[in-house]
Amino acid sequence: MNPSLSAASPAEARRLIRTGAHTGQTAGMAPGYLQGNIAILPADLALDFARYCQRNPKPCPLVGVSETGDPSLPTLGADIDMRTDLSGYNVYRDGELADTVSDIRDLWRDDFVTFVLGCSFSFEDALVSEGVPLRHLETGTTVSMYRTNIATVPAGPFHGDMVVSMRPLKPADAIKAVEITARFPETHGTPVHLGDPAMIGVDDIARPDWGDPAEFRDGEIPVFWACGVTPQVAVRQARPPICITHRPGSMLITDIPSTEARQTPG
Protein backbone atom coordinates (compact mmCIF):
# COMPACT_ATOMS: atom_id res chain seq x y z
CA MET A 1 0.00 0.00 0.00
CA ASN A 2 1.03 3.57 -0.75
CA PRO A 3 2.58 4.88 2.51
CA SER A 4 0.46 8.02 2.34
CA LEU A 5 -2.67 5.82 2.52
CA SER A 6 -1.56 4.05 5.68
CA ALA A 7 -0.92 7.44 7.30
CA ALA A 8 -4.31 8.89 6.32
CA SER A 9 -6.81 9.89 9.01
CA PRO A 10 -10.22 8.20 8.82
CA ALA A 11 -11.78 11.34 7.27
CA GLU A 12 -8.95 11.59 4.72
CA ALA A 13 -9.21 7.86 3.91
CA ARG A 14 -12.97 8.23 3.30
CA ARG A 15 -12.32 11.27 1.09
CA LEU A 16 -9.83 9.29 -1.02
CA ILE A 17 -12.44 6.54 -1.44
CA ARG A 18 -15.33 8.95 -2.07
CA THR A 19 -13.46 10.77 -4.81
CA GLY A 20 -12.33 7.53 -6.46
CA ALA A 21 -8.64 8.17 -5.66
CA HIS A 22 -8.58 4.85 -3.76
CA THR A 23 -10.55 1.93 -5.19
CA GLY A 24 -8.90 -1.06 -3.46
CA GLN A 25 -9.21 -2.80 -0.12
CA THR A 26 -9.11 -0.94 3.20
CA ALA A 27 -6.86 -3.25 5.25
CA GLY A 28 -4.08 -1.15 6.74
CA MET A 29 -5.80 2.19 6.05
CA ALA A 30 -6.31 4.56 9.01
CA PRO A 31 -4.71 2.08 11.41
CA GLY A 32 -6.07 2.14 14.96
CA TYR A 33 -9.61 2.98 13.83
CA LEU A 34 -12.56 0.61 13.75
CA GLN A 35 -13.55 -0.67 10.32
CA GLY A 36 -17.04 -2.05 9.75
CA ASN A 37 -18.85 -4.67 7.70
CA ILE A 38 -21.96 -3.18 6.09
CA ALA A 39 -25.50 -4.43 5.43
CA ILE A 40 -28.06 -2.02 3.97
CA LEU A 41 -31.65 -3.30 4.11
CA PRO A 42 -35.16 -1.94 3.52
CA ALA A 43 -36.80 -0.66 6.73
CA ASP A 44 -39.44 -3.41 6.80
CA LEU A 45 -36.64 -5.94 7.48
CA ALA A 46 -34.60 -3.70 9.79
CA LEU A 47 -36.22 -4.65 13.11
CA ASP A 48 -35.73 -8.35 12.39
CA PHE A 49 -32.10 -7.79 11.42
CA ALA A 50 -31.53 -5.72 14.59
CA ARG A 51 -32.99 -8.64 16.57
CA TYR A 52 -30.72 -11.08 14.69
CA CYS A 53 -27.63 -9.03 15.63
CA GLN A 54 -28.76 -8.66 19.26
CA ARG A 55 -29.21 -12.44 19.53
CA ASN A 56 -25.89 -13.27 17.87
CA PRO A 57 -23.41 -10.68 19.16
CA LYS A 58 -20.24 -12.67 18.48
CA PRO A 59 -20.76 -13.06 14.71
CA CYS A 60 -22.82 -9.83 14.43
CA PRO A 61 -21.33 -7.16 16.73
CA LEU A 62 -23.54 -4.16 15.95
CA VAL A 63 -21.60 -0.89 16.19
CA GLY A 64 -24.00 1.43 14.35
CA VAL A 65 -27.50 1.69 12.87
CA SER A 66 -28.56 4.61 10.65
CA GLU A 67 -31.83 6.50 10.68
CA THR A 68 -34.24 5.25 8.01
CA GLY A 69 -33.43 6.76 4.61
CA ASP A 70 -30.45 8.72 5.94
CA PRO A 71 -27.08 7.85 4.33
CA SER A 72 -25.13 9.54 7.14
CA LEU A 73 -23.88 7.80 10.29
CA PRO A 74 -23.08 10.61 12.74
CA THR A 75 -22.40 8.19 15.61
CA LEU A 76 -19.46 6.70 13.66
CA GLY A 77 -18.05 9.69 11.76
CA ALA A 78 -19.10 13.29 11.13
CA ASP A 79 -19.05 13.22 7.32
CA ILE A 80 -19.88 9.59 6.48
CA ASP A 81 -22.04 9.15 3.35
CA MET A 82 -22.98 5.51 2.84
CA ARG A 83 -23.73 6.11 -0.86
CA THR A 84 -20.08 6.82 -1.68
CA ASP A 85 -17.77 5.94 1.22
CA LEU A 86 -17.06 2.27 0.45
CA SER A 87 -14.55 1.41 -2.25
CA GLY A 88 -16.90 -1.33 -3.47
CA TYR A 89 -20.49 -2.48 -2.93
CA ASN A 90 -22.14 -5.85 -3.56
CA VAL A 91 -25.80 -5.59 -4.55
CA TYR A 92 -27.91 -8.66 -3.72
CA ARG A 93 -31.41 -9.13 -5.16
CA ASP A 94 -33.58 -11.92 -3.69
CA GLY A 95 -30.48 -13.26 -1.94
CA GLU A 96 -28.33 -13.52 -5.11
CA LEU A 97 -25.36 -11.32 -6.00
CA ALA A 98 -26.68 -9.14 -8.83
CA ASP A 99 -23.98 -6.49 -9.23
CA THR A 100 -20.76 -5.04 -7.82
CA VAL A 101 -20.54 -1.24 -8.02
CA SER A 102 -18.31 1.60 -6.83
CA ASP A 103 -21.08 3.82 -5.46
CA ILE A 104 -24.81 3.47 -4.78
CA ARG A 105 -26.03 7.01 -5.41
CA ASP A 106 -28.48 5.71 -8.05
CA LEU A 107 -29.68 2.82 -5.89
CA TRP A 108 -30.27 4.70 -2.63
CA ARG A 109 -33.86 4.57 -1.34
CA ASP A 110 -35.62 6.54 1.37
CA ASP A 111 -36.47 3.32 3.23
CA PHE A 112 -32.85 2.07 3.48
CA VAL A 113 -31.34 1.37 6.91
CA THR A 114 -27.56 0.85 7.24
CA PHE A 115 -26.16 -1.64 9.76
CA VAL A 116 -22.46 -1.47 10.67
CA LEU A 117 -20.84 -4.54 12.26
CA GLY A 118 -17.34 -4.56 13.80
CA CYS A 119 -14.75 -6.51 11.80
CA SER A 120 -11.73 -8.51 12.86
CA PHE A 121 -9.07 -6.00 11.72
CA SER A 122 -9.11 -4.31 15.14
CA PHE A 123 -8.48 -7.41 17.19
CA GLU A 124 -5.84 -8.64 14.73
CA ASP A 125 -3.94 -5.36 15.20
CA ALA A 126 -4.06 -5.88 18.96
CA LEU A 127 -2.93 -9.51 18.72
CA VAL A 128 0.04 -8.68 16.53
CA SER A 129 1.09 -5.68 18.60
CA GLU A 130 1.00 -7.83 21.75
CA GLY A 131 3.20 -10.48 20.16
CA VAL A 132 0.71 -13.10 18.92
CA PRO A 133 1.84 -13.99 15.37
CA LEU A 134 -0.90 -14.40 12.74
CA ARG A 135 -0.01 -16.77 9.90
CA HIS A 136 -2.25 -15.24 7.21
CA LEU A 137 -0.71 -11.80 7.77
CA GLU A 138 2.82 -13.28 7.61
CA THR A 139 2.05 -15.10 4.36
CA GLY A 140 -0.11 -12.38 2.81
CA THR A 141 -3.08 -14.73 2.37
CA THR A 142 -6.75 -14.46 3.34
CA VAL A 143 -7.70 -15.92 6.71
CA SER A 144 -9.33 -19.40 6.51
CA MET A 145 -13.12 -19.39 7.03
CA TYR A 146 -15.47 -22.34 7.54
CA ARG A 147 -19.17 -23.12 7.82
CA THR A 148 -19.87 -24.78 11.19
CA ASN A 149 -22.74 -26.77 12.67
CA ILE A 150 -23.32 -24.05 15.31
CA ALA A 151 -26.83 -22.71 14.60
CA THR A 152 -27.31 -18.99 15.11
CA VAL A 153 -30.42 -17.81 16.96
CA PRO A 154 -32.94 -16.93 14.22
CA ALA A 155 -34.93 -13.68 13.99
CA GLY A 156 -37.76 -13.40 11.47
CA PRO A 157 -36.36 -14.55 8.11
CA PHE A 158 -32.70 -14.32 9.23
CA HIS A 159 -31.10 -17.63 10.20
CA GLY A 160 -28.24 -20.00 9.37
CA ASP A 161 -25.14 -21.69 10.77
CA MET A 162 -22.27 -19.65 12.15
CA VAL A 163 -19.24 -19.03 9.94
CA VAL A 164 -15.89 -18.90 11.74
CA SER A 165 -12.41 -17.67 10.90
CA MET A 166 -9.46 -19.82 12.03
CA ARG A 167 -5.95 -18.90 13.10
CA PRO A 168 -3.27 -21.55 13.94
CA LEU A 169 -1.67 -20.69 17.30
CA LYS A 170 0.61 -22.29 19.90
CA PRO A 171 -1.41 -23.11 23.04
CA ALA A 172 0.30 -20.32 25.04
CA ASP A 173 -0.55 -17.83 22.28
CA ALA A 174 -4.12 -19.17 22.14
CA ILE A 175 -4.49 -18.36 25.84
CA LYS A 176 -3.02 -14.90 25.33
CA ALA A 177 -5.36 -14.39 22.35
CA VAL A 178 -8.42 -15.17 24.52
CA GLU A 179 -7.24 -12.61 27.06
CA ILE A 180 -6.65 -9.93 24.41
CA THR A 181 -9.82 -10.49 22.37
CA ALA A 182 -11.94 -10.40 25.55
CA ARG A 183 -11.30 -6.65 25.40
CA PHE A 184 -12.82 -6.42 21.88
CA PRO A 185 -16.47 -7.52 22.20
CA GLU A 186 -17.38 -5.19 19.30
CA THR A 187 -15.06 -7.05 16.91
CA HIS A 188 -16.20 -10.65 17.57
CA GLY A 189 -14.71 -10.94 21.09
CA THR A 190 -13.24 -14.21 22.39
CA PRO A 191 -12.97 -17.38 20.28
CA VAL A 192 -16.00 -19.67 19.94
CA HIS A 193 -13.87 -22.84 19.86
CA LEU A 194 -10.31 -24.17 19.91
CA GLY A 195 -8.84 -27.58 19.16
CA ASP A 196 -10.74 -30.39 17.40
CA PRO A 197 -12.44 -28.90 14.29
CA ALA A 198 -14.89 -31.84 14.09
CA MET A 199 -16.58 -30.68 17.31
CA ILE A 200 -18.02 -27.69 15.43
CA GLY A 201 -18.68 -29.54 12.20
CA VAL A 202 -15.50 -28.62 10.34
CA ASP A 203 -14.49 -31.85 8.59
CA ASP A 204 -11.34 -30.81 6.71
CA ILE A 205 -9.29 -27.97 8.12
CA ALA A 206 -7.19 -27.94 4.92
CA ARG A 207 -10.23 -27.00 2.83
CA PRO A 208 -11.73 -23.72 4.05
CA ASP A 209 -15.10 -22.66 2.63
CA TRP A 210 -13.77 -19.11 2.12
CA GLY A 211 -10.21 -17.71 2.14
CA ASP A 212 -6.97 -19.64 1.87
CA PRO A 213 -5.77 -22.78 3.71
CA ALA A 214 -3.29 -22.06 6.53
CA GLU A 215 -0.09 -23.96 7.24
CA PHE A 216 0.11 -25.54 10.72
CA ARG A 217 3.50 -25.61 12.43
CA ASP A 218 4.68 -27.89 15.24
CA GLY A 219 2.37 -27.86 18.28
CA GLU A 220 -0.08 -25.33 16.85
CA ILE A 221 -3.83 -25.77 17.37
CA PRO A 222 -6.67 -24.19 15.39
CA VAL A 223 -8.42 -21.31 17.18
CA PHE A 224 -11.84 -20.29 15.84
CA TRP A 225 -13.56 -16.91 16.03
CA ALA A 226 -17.09 -15.98 14.95
CA CYS A 227 -16.86 -14.33 11.53
CA GLY A 228 -18.64 -11.47 9.78
CA VAL A 229 -19.56 -13.76 6.89
CA THR A 230 -22.25 -15.19 9.22
CA PRO A 231 -24.70 -12.27 8.77
CA GLN A 232 -24.10 -12.36 5.00
CA VAL A 233 -25.20 -16.01 4.98
CA ALA A 234 -28.23 -15.10 7.11
CA VAL A 235 -29.17 -12.28 4.74
CA ARG A 236 -28.87 -14.63 1.79
CA GLN A 237 -31.21 -17.11 3.55
CA ALA A 238 -33.73 -14.30 4.09
CA ARG A 239 -33.76 -13.45 0.33
CA PRO A 240 -34.66 -9.77 0.75
CA PRO A 241 -35.71 -8.06 -2.51
CA ILE A 242 -32.60 -5.89 -2.13
CA CYS A 243 -29.61 -5.87 0.22
CA ILE A 244 -26.37 -3.97 -0.32
CA THR A 245 -23.16 -5.01 1.47
CA HIS A 246 -19.52 -3.95 1.35
CA ARG A 247 -17.45 -5.75 -1.32
CA PRO A 248 -15.22 -8.17 0.67
CA GLY A 249 -12.22 -6.25 2.02
CA SER A 250 -13.78 -2.84 1.28
CA MET A 251 -14.91 -1.89 4.77
CA LEU A 252 -16.34 1.34 6.13
CA ILE A 253 -13.58 3.31 7.88
CA THR A 254 -14.98 4.96 11.02
CA ASP A 255 -13.71 7.70 13.35
CA ILE A 256 -13.92 5.33 16.34
CA PRO A 257 -10.58 4.31 17.87
CA SER A 258 -10.49 0.48 17.87
CA THR A 259 -9.84 0.37 21.60
CA GLU A 260 -12.94 2.43 22.37
CA ALA A 261 -15.56 0.61 20.33
CA ARG A 262 -17.43 -0.51 23.42
CA GLN A 263 -17.68 3.01 24.79
CA THR A 264 -18.64 4.62 21.48
CA PRO A 265 -22.24 5.41 21.88
CA GLY A 266 -22.59 7.61 24.93
Added chain:
Amino acid sequence: MNPSLSAASPAEARRLIRTGAHTGQTAGMAPGYLQGNIAILPADLALDFARYCQRNPKPCPLVGVSETGDPSLPTLGADIDMRTDLSGYNVYRDGELADTVSDIRDLWRDDFVTFVLGCSFSFEDALVSEGVPLRHLETGTTVSMYRTNIATVPAGPFHGDMVVSMRPLKPADAIKAVEITARFPETHGTPVHLGDPAMIGVDDIARPDWGDPAEFRDGEIPVFWACGVTPQVAVRQARPPICITHRPGSMLITDIPSTEARQTPG
Protein backbone atom coordinates in the same frame (compact mmCIF):
# COMPACT_ATOMS: atom_id res chain seq x y z
CA MET B 1 -37.08 -12.55 52.26
CA ASN B 2 -38.45 -16.04 52.79
CA PRO B 3 -35.39 -18.33 52.55
CA SER B 4 -37.20 -20.64 50.12
CA LEU B 5 -37.50 -17.68 47.69
CA SER B 6 -33.78 -16.97 47.71
CA ALA B 7 -33.12 -20.65 46.93
CA ALA B 8 -35.63 -20.82 44.06
CA SER B 9 -34.42 -21.54 40.53
CA PRO B 10 -35.28 -18.91 37.90
CA ALA B 11 -38.14 -21.07 36.56
CA GLU B 12 -39.49 -21.65 40.09
CA ALA B 13 -39.18 -17.93 40.91
CA ARG B 14 -41.15 -17.05 37.76
CA ARG B 15 -43.79 -19.65 38.67
CA LEU B 16 -44.21 -18.11 42.15
CA ILE B 17 -44.67 -14.69 40.54
CA ARG B 18 -46.95 -15.95 37.76
CA THR B 19 -49.29 -17.66 40.22
CA GLY B 20 -49.39 -14.65 42.55
CA ALA B 21 -47.58 -16.50 45.37
CA HIS B 22 -44.89 -13.80 45.26
CA THR B 23 -45.97 -10.21 44.68
CA GLY B 24 -42.97 -8.23 46.00
CA GLN B 25 -39.61 -7.17 44.67
CA THR B 26 -37.18 -9.59 43.02
CA ALA B 27 -33.87 -8.47 44.60
CA GLY B 28 -32.19 -11.57 46.04
CA MET B 29 -34.40 -14.04 44.15
CA ALA B 30 -32.65 -16.69 42.01
CA PRO B 31 -29.23 -15.31 42.92
CA GLY B 32 -26.59 -15.67 40.23
CA TYR B 33 -29.06 -15.18 37.38
CA LEU B 34 -29.47 -12.07 35.26
CA GLN B 35 -32.50 -9.91 36.05
CA GLY B 36 -33.81 -7.48 33.46
CA ASN B 37 -35.50 -4.11 33.22
CA ILE B 38 -38.46 -4.24 30.83
CA ALA B 39 -39.92 -1.89 28.22
CA ILE B 40 -42.83 -3.10 26.07
CA LEU B 41 -43.59 -0.87 23.08
CA PRO B 42 -45.76 -0.97 19.94
CA ALA B 43 -43.87 -2.31 16.90
CA ASP B 44 -43.90 1.03 15.07
CA LEU B 45 -41.57 2.43 17.76
CA ALA B 46 -39.46 -0.72 18.17
CA LEU B 47 -36.79 0.00 15.55
CA ASP B 48 -36.18 3.47 16.99
CA PHE B 49 -35.93 2.06 20.52
CA ALA B 50 -33.53 -0.68 19.31
CA ARG B 51 -31.41 2.10 17.75
CA TYR B 52 -31.55 4.07 21.03
CA CYS B 53 -30.25 1.06 22.98
CA GLN B 54 -27.52 0.34 20.39
CA ARG B 55 -26.34 3.96 20.61
CA ASN B 56 -26.39 4.07 24.41
CA PRO B 57 -25.14 0.66 25.58
CA LYS B 58 -24.06 1.72 29.05
CA PRO B 59 -27.47 2.96 30.25
CA CYS B 60 -29.38 0.60 27.88
CA PRO B 61 -27.61 -2.79 27.74
CA LEU B 62 -29.97 -4.77 25.52
CA VAL B 63 -30.05 -8.45 26.50
CA GLY B 64 -33.21 -9.55 24.70
CA VAL B 65 -35.84 -8.47 22.15
CA SER B 66 -39.05 -10.46 21.56
CA GLU B 67 -40.72 -11.25 18.27
CA THR B 68 -43.57 -8.84 17.48
CA GLY B 69 -46.74 -9.84 19.32
CA ASP B 70 -45.11 -12.81 21.03
CA PRO B 71 -45.09 -12.68 24.87
CA SER B 72 -42.42 -15.40 25.10
CA LEU B 73 -38.66 -14.76 25.24
CA PRO B 74 -37.04 -18.09 24.38
CA THR B 75 -33.53 -16.60 24.26
CA LEU B 76 -33.79 -15.70 27.97
CA GLY B 77 -35.87 -18.55 29.44
CA ALA B 78 -37.85 -21.48 28.06
CA ASP B 79 -41.19 -20.68 29.71
CA ILE B 80 -41.17 -16.87 30.02
CA ASP B 81 -44.56 -15.21 29.50
CA MET B 82 -44.27 -11.43 29.59
CA ARG B 83 -48.00 -11.05 30.34
CA THR B 84 -47.65 -12.63 33.79
CA ASP B 85 -44.01 -13.06 34.80
CA LEU B 86 -43.35 -9.70 36.47
CA SER B 87 -44.61 -9.10 40.00
CA GLY B 88 -45.71 -5.61 38.95
CA TYR B 89 -46.15 -3.56 35.77
CA ASN B 90 -46.29 0.19 35.21
CA VAL B 91 -48.54 1.23 32.32
CA TYR B 92 -47.65 4.56 30.69
CA ARG B 93 -50.00 6.32 28.29
CA ASP B 94 -48.65 9.28 26.29
CA GLY B 95 -45.60 9.27 28.59
CA GLU B 96 -47.59 9.51 31.86
CA LEU B 97 -47.99 6.73 34.44
CA ALA B 98 -51.61 5.64 34.03
CA ASP B 99 -51.80 2.45 36.06
CA THR B 100 -49.84 -0.15 38.06
CA VAL B 101 -51.06 -3.71 37.59
CA SER B 102 -50.05 -7.26 38.52
CA ASP B 103 -50.47 -8.77 35.06
CA ILE B 104 -51.08 -7.47 31.53
CA ARG B 105 -53.14 -10.30 30.02
CA ASP B 106 -55.95 -7.84 29.19
CA LEU B 107 -53.59 -5.21 27.80
CA TRP B 108 -51.46 -7.43 25.54
CA ARG B 109 -51.54 -6.49 21.85
CA ASP B 110 -50.34 -8.35 18.78
CA ASP B 111 -48.03 -5.44 17.88
CA PHE B 112 -46.16 -5.39 21.23
CA VAL B 113 -42.38 -5.86 21.28
CA THR B 114 -40.61 -6.57 24.59
CA PHE B 115 -37.14 -5.15 25.27
CA VAL B 116 -35.08 -6.58 28.15
CA LEU B 117 -32.19 -4.50 29.52
CA GLY B 118 -29.59 -5.82 31.99
CA CYS B 119 -29.89 -4.36 35.52
CA SER B 120 -27.28 -3.60 38.14
CA PHE B 121 -28.11 -6.51 40.48
CA SER B 122 -25.58 -8.76 38.71
CA PHE B 123 -22.62 -6.45 39.02
CA GLU B 124 -23.53 -5.60 42.60
CA ASP B 125 -23.41 -9.33 43.47
CA ALA B 126 -19.95 -9.54 41.91
CA LEU B 127 -18.68 -6.42 43.71
CA VAL B 128 -19.86 -7.66 47.11
CA SER B 129 -18.53 -11.18 46.59
CA GLU B 130 -15.12 -9.77 45.63
CA GLY B 131 -14.98 -7.61 48.77
CA VAL B 132 -16.18 -4.19 47.56
CA PRO B 133 -18.69 -3.01 50.21
CA LEU B 134 -21.86 -1.30 48.95
CA ARG B 135 -23.37 1.21 51.37
CA HIS B 136 -27.01 0.97 50.22
CA LEU B 137 -26.99 -2.81 50.66
CA GLU B 138 -25.45 -2.45 54.17
CA THR B 139 -28.07 0.11 55.19
CA GLY B 140 -31.02 -1.49 53.38
CA THR B 141 -31.75 1.66 51.40
CA THR B 142 -32.24 2.32 47.67
CA VAL B 143 -29.15 3.32 45.71
CA SER B 144 -28.88 7.10 45.03
CA MET B 145 -29.74 8.11 41.45
CA TYR B 146 -29.24 11.48 39.73
CA ARG B 147 -30.04 13.23 36.48
CA THR B 148 -26.81 14.36 34.80
CA ASN B 149 -25.93 16.78 32.02
CA ILE B 150 -24.59 13.90 29.87
CA ALA B 151 -26.84 13.83 26.80
CA THR B 152 -27.65 10.39 25.43
CA VAL B 153 -27.45 9.84 21.66
CA PRO B 154 -31.03 10.31 20.39
CA ALA B 155 -32.89 7.91 18.08
CA GLY B 156 -36.20 8.96 16.56
CA PRO B 157 -38.37 10.28 19.43
CA PHE B 158 -36.16 8.77 22.16
CA HIS B 159 -33.73 11.20 23.84
CA GLY B 160 -32.79 12.73 27.17
CA ASP B 161 -29.95 13.12 29.68
CA MET B 162 -28.32 10.09 31.26
CA VAL B 163 -29.42 9.03 34.74
CA VAL B 164 -26.68 7.58 36.95
CA SER B 165 -26.56 5.54 40.15
CA MET B 166 -23.89 6.45 42.71
CA ARG B 167 -21.97 4.33 45.19
CA PRO B 168 -19.52 5.86 47.74
CA LEU B 169 -16.22 3.93 47.61
CA LYS B 170 -12.65 4.25 48.88
CA PRO B 171 -10.31 5.00 45.93
CA ALA B 172 -8.75 1.50 46.09
CA ASP B 173 -12.24 -0.05 45.97
CA ALA B 174 -13.22 2.29 43.13
CA ILE B 175 -10.30 0.93 41.10
CA LYS B 176 -11.27 -2.66 41.95
CA ALA B 177 -14.88 -1.85 41.01
CA VAL B 178 -13.79 -0.63 37.55
CA GLU B 179 -11.86 -3.88 37.05
CA ILE B 180 -14.81 -6.04 38.14
CA THR B 181 -17.57 -4.18 36.28
CA ALA B 182 -15.52 -4.26 33.06
CA ARG B 183 -16.53 -7.92 32.95
CA PHE B 184 -20.25 -6.99 33.01
CA PRO B 185 -20.93 -4.95 29.86
CA GLU B 186 -24.51 -6.30 29.80
CA THR B 187 -25.27 -4.78 33.21
CA HIS B 188 -24.03 -1.20 32.63
CA GLY B 189 -20.28 -2.06 32.55
CA THR B 190 -17.66 0.31 33.96
CA PRO B 191 -18.51 3.61 35.69
CA VAL B 192 -19.19 6.71 33.59
CA HIS B 193 -17.59 9.08 36.15
CA LEU B 194 -15.90 9.24 39.55
CA GLY B 195 -15.05 12.15 41.84
CA ASP B 196 -16.45 15.67 41.42
CA PRO B 197 -20.24 15.40 40.92
CA ALA B 198 -20.42 18.92 39.40
CA MET B 199 -18.48 17.71 36.34
CA ILE B 200 -21.54 15.71 35.25
CA GLY B 201 -24.10 18.26 36.37
CA VAL B 202 -24.92 16.81 39.80
CA ASP B 203 -25.16 19.88 42.05
CA ASP B 204 -26.04 18.34 45.41
CA ILE B 205 -24.90 14.78 46.09
CA ALA B 206 -27.02 14.75 49.27
CA ARG B 207 -30.23 15.15 47.25
CA PRO B 208 -30.63 12.33 44.76
CA ASP B 209 -33.39 12.61 42.15
CA TRP B 210 -34.42 8.99 42.85
CA GLY B 211 -33.57 6.62 45.72
CA ASP B 212 -32.10 7.51 49.10
CA PRO B 213 -29.13 9.74 50.02
CA ALA B 214 -25.95 7.78 50.91
CA GLU B 215 -23.62 8.48 53.83
CA PHE B 216 -20.01 9.23 52.87
CA ARG B 217 -17.28 7.96 55.20
CA ASP B 218 -13.69 9.19 55.51
CA GLY B 219 -11.81 9.24 52.21
CA GLU B 220 -14.69 7.90 50.12
CA ILE B 221 -15.41 9.30 46.66
CA PRO B 222 -18.64 9.06 44.65
CA VAL B 223 -18.51 6.54 41.80
CA PHE B 224 -21.21 6.87 39.11
CA TRP B 225 -22.63 4.17 36.85
CA ALA B 226 -25.10 4.57 33.97
CA CYS B 227 -28.55 3.61 35.27
CA GLY B 228 -31.58 1.81 33.87
CA VAL B 229 -33.79 4.79 34.70
CA THR B 230 -32.23 6.47 31.62
CA PRO B 231 -34.35 4.56 29.05
CA GLN B 232 -37.47 5.20 31.17
CA VAL B 233 -36.80 8.93 30.91
CA ALA B 234 -36.22 8.57 27.15
CA VAL B 235 -39.50 6.67 26.76
CA ARG B 236 -41.34 9.37 28.70
CA GLN B 237 -39.85 12.02 26.39
CA ALA B 238 -41.09 10.04 23.37
CA ARG B 239 -44.68 9.99 24.74
CA PRO B 240 -45.72 6.73 23.06
CA PRO B 241 -49.49 6.09 23.15
CA ILE B 242 -48.69 3.07 25.33
CA CYS B 243 -45.57 1.69 27.01
CA ILE B 244 -45.46 -0.94 29.73
CA THR B 245 -42.45 -1.27 32.04
CA HIS B 246 -41.57 -3.31 35.13
CA ARG B 247 -42.68 -1.74 38.43
CA PRO B 248 -39.41 -0.51 40.04
CA GLY B 249 -37.74 -3.46 41.78
CA SER B 250 -39.96 -6.05 40.04
CA MET B 251 -37.54 -7.28 37.39
CA LEU B 252 -37.79 -10.15 34.92
CA ILE B 253 -35.85 -13.15 36.27
CA THR B 254 -34.03 -14.89 33.39
CA ASP B 255 -32.33 -18.28 33.02
CA ILE B 256 -29.05 -16.59 32.05
CA PRO B 257 -26.21 -16.92 34.59
CA SER B 258 -25.05 -13.37 35.42
CA THR B 259 -21.48 -14.16 34.48
CA GLU B 260 -22.48 -15.32 31.01
CA ALA B 261 -24.70 -12.44 29.91
CA ARG B 262 -22.27 -11.41 27.20
CA GLN B 263 -22.18 -14.90 25.72
CA THR B 264 -25.93 -15.45 25.88
CA PRO B 265 -27.08 -15.11 22.37
CA GLY B 266 -25.18 -17.66 20.34
